Structures are given as structure tokens and as C-alpha cells.
Amino acid sequence: MSTPALEFVGVTKLYLAPRNRGSGIREKVYALDHINLTVRPGERIGIIGRNGAGKTTLLRAIGGTVNLTSGHIRRRSFPRIVIALGGSFLSEFSGHENLYLYASLLGMLKTEVDRLYDWIVDFSGLQEVINEPMRNYSNGMRTRLAFAIATAGTPDIICLDELLSTGDLEFQQRSTKRLVELSQAGTTTLITHHDLFTLGNYANRLIWLENGRVRGDGDPAQISALYKTSSP
Amino acid sequence: MLKNRLLQLRLEQLSYLVRRDIKRRYKDTALGLLWIVITPLIQSVVISFVFVRIIGIQSSQLPASLYPFIVLSGLTAWNYISHTVSQAMVVFTTNRELVQNQPVPLLLLPLTSSLVKLFDFMVETGFLLILLVIIRHAPGWEVLLLIPFTFSLFLFVTGLSFIFSLIYLYVRDVGHVVSFILSVWFWLSPIFFPAEIIPDRLALFNANPMIHILAAFRNIMLYHTADPLKDSKLLALSLAVFLLGGMIFNRYAKKAYDTI
Numbered sequence: 389m390s391t392p393a394l395e396f397v398g399v400t401k402l403y404l405a406p407r408n409r410g411s412g413i414r415e416k417v418y419a420l421d422h423i424n425l426t427v428r429p430g431e432r433i434g435i436i437g438r439n440g441a442g443k444t445t446l447l448r449a450i451g452g453t454v455n456l457t458s459g460h461i462r463r464r465s466f467p468r469i470v471i472a473l474g475g476s477f478l479s480e481f482s483g484h485e486n487l488y489l490y491a492s493l494l495g496m497l498k499t500e501v502d503r504l505y506d507w508i509v510d511f512s513g514l515q516e517v518i519n520e521p522m523r524n525y526s527n528g529m530r531t532r533l534a535f536a537i538a539t540a541g542t543p544d545i546i547c548l549d550e551l552l553s554t555g556d557l558e559f560q561q562r563s564t565k566r567l568v569e570l571s572q573a574g575t576t577t578l579i580t581h582h583d584l585f586t587l588g589n590y591a592n593r594l595i596w597l598e599n600g601r602v603r604g605d606g607d608p609a610q611i612s613a614l615y616k617t618s619s620p
Numbered sequence: 621m622l623k624n625r626l627l628q629l630r631l632e633q634l635s636y637l638v639r640r641d642i643k644r645r646y647k648d649t650a651l652g653l654l655w656i657v658i659t660p661l662i663q664s665v666v667i668s669f670v671f672v673r674i675i676g677i678q679s680s681q682l683p684a685s686l687y688p689f690i691v692l693s694g695l696t697a698w699n700y701i702s703h704t705v706s707q708a709m710v711v712f713t714t715n716r717e718l719v720q721n722q723p724v725p726l727l728l729l730p731l732t733s734s735l736v737k738l739f740d741f742m743v744e745t746g747f748l749l750i751l752l753v754i755i756r757h758a759p760g761w762e763v764l765l766l767i768p769f770t771f772s773l774f775l776f777v778t779g780l781s782f783i784f785s786l787i788y789l790y791v792r793d794v795g796h797v798v799s800f801i802l803s804v805w806f807w808l809s810p811i812f813f814p815a816e817i818i819p820d821r822l823a824l825f826n827a828n829p830m831i832h833i834l835a836a837f838r839n840i841m842l843y844h845t846a847d848p849l850k851d852s853k854l855l856a857l858s859l860a861v862f863l864l865g866g867m868i869f870n871r872y873a874k875k876a877y878d879t880i
Contacts, residue, residue, distance in 0.1 A: 403878075451722070451723035452723050453720060453877055454877055455874045455877040455878050466723075467723075469721070469722070469723055472717065472721050476718050476721070480644065481640070481644075488636065489636045492629070492636045493633065493722045494722070495629060497629055497632060498632055
């Protein structure tokens with residue numbers, strides 16, 4: 389049996405949040421509540437849950453940018469975590485400069501980016517403007533570039549936060565197709581989304597989070613049905 | 621293999637972040653990097669005029685014509701320390717997006733800030749050397765001592781930035797306290813005046829590390845002398861500050877994610 393891509397052991401994140409707005413009284417809020425999960429290589433995992441369920445915190449925890457209260461996560465390799473697609477882009481820099489900076493922040497070496505550069509520019513469709521300052525880019529252009537960087541090559545593990553519905557319809561179809569290609573090449577993907585239909589079409593395993601806990605985990609059709617019937 | 625890759629990645633990330641911050645400041649400005657030297661140059665001329673012509677302060681070791689260089693060398697070293705400490709305190713909040721969303725070690729951010737200011741220090745020092753060559757007062761072989769001196773200063777400043785970047789996250793009042801401390805430290809340090817005019821009875825001044833930093837810098841640049849014992853002490857002090865800063869950072873950095 390192969391080494392798990394990710395293993396969550398009792399992963400817990402507890403916050404102290406104000407009980408009411410302006411209130412000095414604080415109460416315990418579990419962003420992640422004793423999560424135990426094993427993610428096998430090549431799985432396409434969809435993470436569903438309402439606002440505040442802990443989806444983004446879970447992805448951040450995989451990246452190590454959450455100070456866990458208890459528990460730990462074993463990672464087989466350095467995961468690419470994409471939250472707020474292209475959030476680290478700088479408007480005053482060109483697409484070319486941002487490409488190298490963002491790819492590095494996602495964990496890619498310069499030699500790897502050199503090798504993948506043409507593919508990234510082609511996939512994003514920005515050949516004509518890649519040397520222009522990014523302030524001249526539309527939101528769609530930024531999204532395309534960021535997605536192309538994030539999915540370039542064959543990353544071992546990739547985590548995307550609410551990104552399947554970015555860009556126009558044509559780009560959404562291309563990006564979903566690209567993620568399926570990556571999965572077929574062995575990449576493990578974890579994708580959070582609020583739309584069951586989009587996730588159900590893509591994922592081969594669905595995890596349902598509620599108040600930081602795993603409420604359901606398994607076949608997408610079965611978990612979708614349970615999620616739909618649960619009270620909001 | 622994996623460790624080598626990770627080390628290479630961290631070095632590349634550091635390099636990208638440093639270049640990003642340097643370029644960002646001067647991109648789209650007409651004078652670009654010249655801004656690094658314009659401000660201290662004008663300050664030195666004005667301050668020298670006030671101190672020499674109006675107040676009448678003289679250096680016992682250097683002619684009055686070199687007084688602007690006493691000020692410029694003082695400002696060059698001081699700016700590196702004060703600008704880095706001030707920048708270190710806001711380094712996490714100004715990079716909040718990056719800290720929250722990218723798995724980049726927190727240590728890279730104060731280190732980036734220190735390296736960006738080190739670049740400024742090197743540009744200012746280079747400019748000072750050019751001016752000294754023009755007026756035929758350039759150091760000889762002593763110029764080589766700039767390498768260990770700059771290394772010492774980098775360790776000292778980086779250690780301080782590790783500490784202050786973290787403290788500010790926990791106690792925001794520190795921002796105001798540090799501004800106050802920096803202004804007091806500034807006036808208690810021989811930045812605008814030569815150290816030799818400090819009376820011997822004020823031996824307590826020697827507890828101020830800035831006196832030793834400025835003395836080492838001016839020994840190289842202006843007095844063209846070397847004091848290996850004092851330079852070694854400065855290196856030891858800087859190394860201690862760097863290690864202390866690194867230990868504190870390593871101990872408390874992870875909790876920073878809760879407050880950013």
C-alpha cells in the first residue's frame with residue numbers, strides 16, 4: 389500500500405472569538421475539531437460545507453500557515469496551496485515578473501518555471517501581454533495566469549480554495565479539464581467549493597465539513613444527498 | 621535531496637522577495653535608486669552647516685571641511701538600523717495576504733526587510749566612498765574591513781528585526797514605544813557629531829552599542845585606522861543579538877499566525 393499523500397491526526401484549531409459584536413466576553417470556537425483523515429495519492433477530493441465550516445482553515449493547515457491547537461498533519465511532499473488566486477500579484481510588476489514570484493511562493497524552483505514557462509503563458513492565453521504591467525490586466529486575465537501557474541507541471545498535491553467557478557465559462561471548462569488531467573497523472577487534489585453540482589462532477593470523494601468537524605466522507609453522490617437534506 | 625531542494629527554494633523565495641521590495645519602492649519614479657542617497661546627502665549638508673557654522677562644533681581629528689562626512693557616515697549606519705527596526709514591526713501586517721495564504725516561512729519576512737535595507741546601506745556606503753575618492757580622502761587597504769563590519773552590522777540589525785517583528789504582533793503599543801526609543805537613541809548617539817567630543821566623565825555612553833558601530837565605521841571610512849580588538853567585540857555582540865533574536869523568533873513565531 390502506497391504512502392498516504394496526506395494524513396490528518398486529531399487536527400484541531402481552537403479560536404477565542406467575541407460572543408457578540410463589541411462584547412468583551414470570548415467563547416471557544418472550533419475552526420477544526422479533531423479531524424482524522426487519510427488522503428491517498430491521486431484522489432480528487434471535494435470539500436463541501438457552509439461558510440465558516442472550516443474549509444479554508446483546513447487547506448491553510450495543510451500549508452502549515454495555521455498554528456494548530458493540537459494534532460498534526462503528515463505530508464508526503466510539499467503541497468501547492470492556492471487560496472485567493474493570484475492574491476500575491478503586484479499591479480506595478482509585469483505578468484512575467486509576477487509569474488516567477490508567484491510560482492516560487494507556490495513552491496516551484498526557477499529551473500522548473502523556466503521549463504514550464506511557455507506552457508504557462510500559452511495556457512493563460514496572455515502571450516501578447518505577458519510583459520505588460522499587471523495593472524493593465526482584467527480580473528479574468530489575472531485568474532487565468534494564476535491558475536496556469538498553480539497547475540503547471542505535475543504537482544504531487546494541489547489544494548484549491550473556491551476556484552472552480554473563476555473566469556468565464558470556457559475557462560471554467562478548461563480548468564476543470566486540466567485538473568482531471570493532473571489527477572490522471574497522479575496528482576492529489578483537494579478542492580473546496582460551495583456548489584455541490586460543480587464539485588460532484590469533479591470529485592471522486594467528497595468530504596462534508598460542519599463547524600470544524602467531518603460530518604460526512606465518501607462517495608460524492610451519497611454525501612451530496614446527505615448534505616442536501618441537512619437543515620441549513 | 622529533498623532538504624537541498626527546500627533550501628534552494630527558500631533561497632530563491634528570499635531573493636524574489638528582496639528584489640520585489642527593492643524594485644517596488646523605486647519603480648515608476650524618475651530618479652529611481654538615487655533617492656537612497658539624495659535624502660542623507662541633503663540632510664548632511666544642512667546639519668553640517670548648523671553644527672559647524674552656527675553651533676561651532678569642531679572635530680579634533682578632522683578638518684571642518686570633512687564635517688559633512690562625519691554626518692553622512694553617521695546617517696548611513698543609523699538609517700540602516702532605524703529603518704530596519706521600523707520596517708520589521710509592520711512586516712507581517714503589510715504582507716498579511718502572503719503570510720495567511722502561502723506556506724512561506726515567517727522568518728523570510730524580517731530577513732527580507734533586513735536585506736532590503738542592507739542594499740540601501742551598501743548603496744549609501746558606495747556613494748560615500750565615491751565622494752571620499754573625489755576629495756582625495758579615500759581609505760586605503762582599510763576598505764577591506766568594510767566586509768566584516770557590514771557582516772557584523774547585518775547580524776545586529778537582523779537580530780533586532782526578528783525580535784521587534786514578533787513583539788509588535790503581540791503588543792501594538794510597541795510601535796509608539798519604539799519610535800520614542802529610536803528618537804532618544806538617535807540623540808544619544810554620535811551621529812551628527814564626532815564621538816571624541818563626548819566628555820570622559822560620561823562613561824555610561826559606552827554602553828550604547830551605536831557608539832561602537834559608528835566608531836568602527838568611521839575608523840574605516842574617515843580615520844583610516846583599524847582596531848581589531850574592538851571590531852571582534854562588535855562582531856561578538858552582533859552575533860549574540862542575532863542568535864538571541866533567532867531563538868526568540870523560533871520559539872514564538874508559530875503563534876504569530878493567530879494574531880496576523
